[in-house]
Amino acid sequence: MKQTLTEKIISNHAGKKVKAGDIVFADVDRAFVQDGTGPLTVKVIKEMGKGLDRPERKYFFLDHASPSSKSELSDAHRVLRDFASSTGAVLSDVGKGICHQLVAEQYALPGELIVGADSHTCTAGGLGAFASGFGSTDIAFAMATGRLWLKVPQSIKVTLNGELPEGVSAKDIILTLIGRISASGATYKALEFGGEGVENLSVESRLTVCNMVIEAGAKNGVMPVDDKIADYLEKERGRKFDFERLRADEGASYESEIIIDLNELEPVAAAPHSVDNIKKLSHLEKEDIKVDQVFIGTCTGGRIEDLEAAARILEGKKINPSTRLAVCPASEQVFLKALDAGLIKIFTESGGFVVTPGCGPCVGIQGGVLGKGEVCLSTANRNFKGRMGCPESFIYLASPRAAAASSLAGKIVSP
Amino acid sequence: MKKELKGKVHKFGHNISTDLICPGKYFHLRSDIKKLAGHTLEDADPEFIKKVQPGDFVVAGENFGCGSSREHAPLIIKESGVGAVLAKSFARIFFRNAVNIGLPVMEVDTSRMDSGDELLIDAESGEVKNLSKDTSATATPLSGVMKDILEAGGLKEYVKKGFLGE
Ligand code: SF4
Numbered sequence: 001m002k003q004t005l006t007e008k009i010i011s012n013h014a015g016k017k018v019k020a021g022d023i024v025f026a027d028v029d030r031a032f033v034q035d036g037t038g039p040l041t042v043k044v045i046k047e048m049g050k051g052l053d054r055p056e057r058k059y060f061f062l063d064h065a066s067p068s069s070k071s072e073l074s075d076a077h078r079v080l081r082d083f084a085s086s087t088g089a090v091l092s093d094v095g096k097g098i099c100h101q102l103v104a105e106q107y108a109l110p111g112e113l114i115v116g117a118d119s120h121t122c123t124a125g126g127l128g129a130f131a132s133g134f135g136s137t138d139i140a141f142a143m144a145t146g147r148l149w150l151k152v153p154q155s156i157k158v159t160l161n162g163e164l165p166e167g168v169s170a171k172d173i174i175l176t177l178i179g180r181i182s183a184s185g186a187t188y189k190a191l192e193f194g195g196e197g198v199e200n201l202s203v204e205s206r207l208t209v210c211n212m213v214i215e216a217g218a219k220n221g222v223m224p225v226d227d228k229i230a231d232y233l234e235k236e237r238g239r240k241f242d243f244e245r246l247r248a249d250e251g252a253s254y255e256s257e258i259i260i261d262l263n264e265l266e267p268v269a270a271a272p273h274s275v276d277n278i279k280k281l282s283h284l285e286k287e288d289i290k291v292d293q294v295f296i297g298t299c300t301g302g303r304i305e306d307l308e309a310a311a312r313i314l315e316g317k318k319i320n321p322s323t324r325l326a327v328c329p330a331s332e333q334v335f336l337k338a339l340d341a342g343l344i345k346i347f348t349e350s351g352g353f354v355v356t357p358g359c360g361p362c363v364g365i366q367g368g369v370l371g372k373g374e375v376c377l378s379t380a381n382r383n384f385k386g387r388m389g390c391p392e393s394f395i396y397l398a399s400p401r402a403a404a405a406s407s408l409a410g411k412i413v414s415p
Numbered sequence: 416m417k418k419e420l421k422g423k424v425h426k427f428g429h430n431i432s433t434d435l436i437c438p439g440k441y442f443h444l445r446s447d448i449k450k451l452a453g454h455t456l457e458d459a460d461p462e463f464i465k466k467v468q469p470g471d472f473v474v475a476g477e478n479f480g481c482g483s484s485r486e487h488a489p490l491i492i493k494e495s496g497v498g499a500v501l502a503k504s505f506a507r508i509f510f511r512n513a514v515n516i517g518l519p520v521m522e523v524d525t526s527r528m529d530s531g532d533e534l535l536i537d538a539e540s541g542e543v544k545n546l547s548k549d550t551s552a553t554a555t556p557l558s559g560v561m562k563d564i565l566e567a568g569g570l571k572e573y574v575k576k577g578f579l580g581e
Contacts, residue, residue, distance in 0.1 A: 023560060039446050040486055048574045064442065072443035079446075119484040119508055135486035135512035137570045144574070149560050183430055184478040188507050217481065219507055274430060363483075364439040384434040384482060386458040391438070 002249040004155040005222050006190040009130040009246070013113040020154040020253070029112040031142040032059035034099045035066075036363075037117035037135070039076045042083045044140035053146035055088040059107070061099035062092065066358025069366035089143075097331025097357040100124070100299040103131075104207050105236045105333055110225040110243045115142050119214045120299050120381065126206035127233075128225035128246055133214060153219045155190040156181075157254040160197025162263040167415050169309065169399035170205035171301060171379065174212040175268050177260065179278030187217030189255065192248060197262045198223055203232035204305040211300045212381045215275040224248070236333070267414050269377070269398040273385040281402055281414035289396075290322070292374040294407035297328030297355065298362045301379025301400050304329075304337045310404035311343040313415065314350040320410025325352030326368040328360035352407070364389030377406045420498045420519070420536040422470035424528050427459055429476035433488040433509065435459040436480065445487050452494035469496035472536075474528045476502065480509025489513040489520075499536060501525055501543065501554075514561045517569035521554035 001017060011018045013026040033041045038060055045052070052058050060080045065073040077094070084091035092102055099116065100123040108114055110128035115121065117139040124131035134148070142148040158177065164170075178185070191213045198206065206223050213221030224247035233241050267281040296302065296310050307329065319325050327347045329335035335357050338344050344354055355361070361368030362380045369389035370376055376388060376395050383395035398406075401415035435458045437451065444451040456463040456473070473492060479502035480488060489512050492500060499519035503526070513520040521536070523543055528534065532547040541554035557565060567573040 023558060036442055036445060037485060040490075044571055047571055050574070070443040072446065076443075076446055117484055117486075119482065121484075133484045133508055135484050135489075135508060135515060137486060137515040138511060141570055141574065151558065183481060184504065184506075187478065187504065217478065217506060363442065365442050369440075382432075382434070382482060384432040386438050386440070387434050389440050391458045 002251040002253065004190065004252045004254065005192055005224065005246060005248040006130055006155055006220060007152060009111055009113060010150060010152050012111065018152045020152050022152045023149060024152065025147045025149050026113055028115050028142045028146055028148055030057050030059065030107060030114045031116065031139055032061060032099055032103065033117040033136065033139055034064055035062045035073070035076055035080060036064045038080045040136035041117055041140045041143065042079055044137050045144050048140060048144055050144035052087045052089055052143050056090065058089040058143050060084045060089055060091050061102065062094045063098045063358045064363060065365050066094045066356055068094070095332060095356050095358070097334070098299045098359055100211065101303065101330035101334070105331060109241060110229055111246050115139060115148055120211050122213050122218065122220050123207050123211040123299055125210035125213070125220050125222040126203065127229055128223055130220055130222065132220045153188055153190040154255040155192045156186055157257040158191055158193045159195040159257060159259045160193060161195055161259065161261045162197055163200045164262045164265065167401060168265050168267055169401055170201060170208040171399035172265050172268050173260065173262065174209045175270055175278055175397065176265055177258065178212065178216045178276050179268070180258065181216055183215060183274055183276040184217045186213065189218055191216065191218045191221040193221065193223045194248065199226060202305060203228055204303045207303070208300055215381055267399060267402055269396045269402065269412065270383055271396055272383055272394040275383060275397065281398065281412065285413045289412040290375060291377045291406055291411060293324045293326065293368060293370065293376040294403050295326045295361055295368060295376055295378040295380065296400050296403050297326070297330065297360045298380040299330060300381040302328055302330035302334065304334050306379060306400040307334065307338050307343050308341065310400040311346040313401060313404035314408065315346050317350055317408055319351040319407040323407050323410045324368070325350070325407045326355055326361060327352050328355040328367065329357045332357050361388055363387065377403050377412055379403050418538050420470065420538060422472050422498050422534060423468065424472050424474045424530055424532040424534060425463060425467060426528065426530040427473065427475040430478045430481055431459055431475050432482035433480060433485050434482055436488040437485055437491055448490055448494050451487060452491040455491045455495040464495060467495055467497065470498040471496065472534055473497050473500045474502070474525050476525065477504045479505050481506035484508045486512045486516060489516055489518045493518040514565050515570040517565065519565065523554040524552045
């Protein structure tokens with residue numbers, strides 16, 4: 001039986017060969033929660049009357065309210081700190097960074113099965129893992145038993161050809177794809193990426209693409225395993241890792257195939273209030289849309305490659321006086337790299353400000369909450385109404401390059 | 416779970432996200448489900464929480480519950496007294512979460528259900544009768560594991576009954 005990459009990874013964790021449609025209990029390599037979903041997971045684990053299975057592979061990330069902006073959130077943090085220390089689970093405290101960035105940077109390995117109580121858990125698919133988001137109760141089950149039931153998804157093959165032109169980013173690939181298939185176009189399915197276009201992408205770019213597959217409803221997104229991943233892991237973690245170069249079998253069965261020619265992509269943005277409302281930036285530019293805030297950060301667009309791309313555009317220039325520029329490195333490690341490379345200086349001198357590593361203003365808790373009628377251009381993954389704190393504000397999603405260029409212009413422009 | 420459910424429809428559109436159901440700005444209330452439930456669906460319909468009566472139904476179009484994995488979204492819908500959520504389709508994580516916490520969710524053609532209509536649902540057969548319009552529709556049946564979990568009253572109860580997935 002020829003298998004997709006998703007079928008292969010789940011087979012390796014279910015102890016038998018599986019195919020799309022099968023319902024199986026699979027072994028979970030790593031499970032995690034964040035500060036918004038974690039307290040409920042802890043409560044459920046306690047009510048189930050169970051401890052943790054292999055606690056050293058369970059992670060508690062304090063990233064959404066990083067640092068806490070309200071006493072209730074500080075109390076929630078306390079619950080997670082106490083539980084992690086009493087069970088021996090891994091605690092990632094305030095300021096260390098966003099769960100998905102840390103999972104990719106520090107923990108996940110190709111071929112693993114990873115589940116998290118956060119919808120963007122799919123990010124780690126960029127490393128060739130099966131990674132998917134669940135709710136607090138499912139993760140409680142996974143943490144307590146080391147397993148979780150899954151329906152093996154059908155896969156849609158996404159073949160990327162060619163190479164991105166100058167000024168076009170990984171963000172444009174995934175936004176274009178979502179625009180094509182819609183916000184529910186891959187519901188319950190896997191998006192399996194392949195083709196020479198993937199090989200040409202940096203690992204960070206692959207993470208950005210996989211991060212947003214949930215925005216098309218997908219269960220997971222996955223990329224073939226290659227040497228670039230080995231190099232990335234060695235660089236981030238300071239040691240070598242050995243793993244199989246997993247990829248789909250020739251002749252595996254896919255529900256459909258989508259082909260994207262990277263050479264033909266243009267910079268795009270998702271306009272309010274849905275992620276599949278995709279417009280070319282060259283068109284939006286003509287509409288003269290003033291931006292009150294530009295946000296460069298998140299688990300989608302806050303990696304070092306993103307900050308570098310933005311800084312190159314901002315270097316030696318000043319942002320428009322009517323625009324605020326918030327920059328939030330996705331992790332402490334990204335922050336340190338940005339400091340070393342002088343990027344933080346560039347952001348600050350150009351008129352921007354830097355927010356503690358974490359989710360920042362992405363989910364409307366702290367770090368740059370929007371007001372009534374305000375427009376934000378963000379490198380995040382969601383522009384739902386109310387997402388950044390106010391239901392009467394407007395969020396556009398685009399690449400870090402477009403974000404930097406728009407902060408200079410004070411309006412939405414193409415990089 | 417009750418076998419027969421009866422209540423009034425509160426109709427919503429497509430792509431009702433978890434941000435609309437459970438706004439991120441109330442993130443700090445997540446450990447207080449009762450308080451949080453006072454904001455159920457607030458950004459989709461600020462009046463909803465005043466109108467909803469115990470046993471009523473939230474009825475929507477495609478892709479209900481898209482967005483984040485926050486289980487608080489189905490939790491507060493349940494807490495606000497809603498008897499079931501009916502939609503043409505659901506986002507994957509929301510659907511699973513709802514089953515896990517014991518909130519009935521039904522994938523069914525909702526195009527002929529409007530706000531104020533009275534529905535009678537047979538949870539076992541999945542038949543949904545619209546008493547106001549004298550029409551009916553049948554929901555897609557749940558998969559084996561999900562049916563067992565919902566019948567147990569949620570995943571926690573399922574585990575308490577000794578089920579560990581071996
Ligand atoms: S950065 Fe935004 S999308 Fe990513 S985990 Fe944090 S809140 Fe979620």
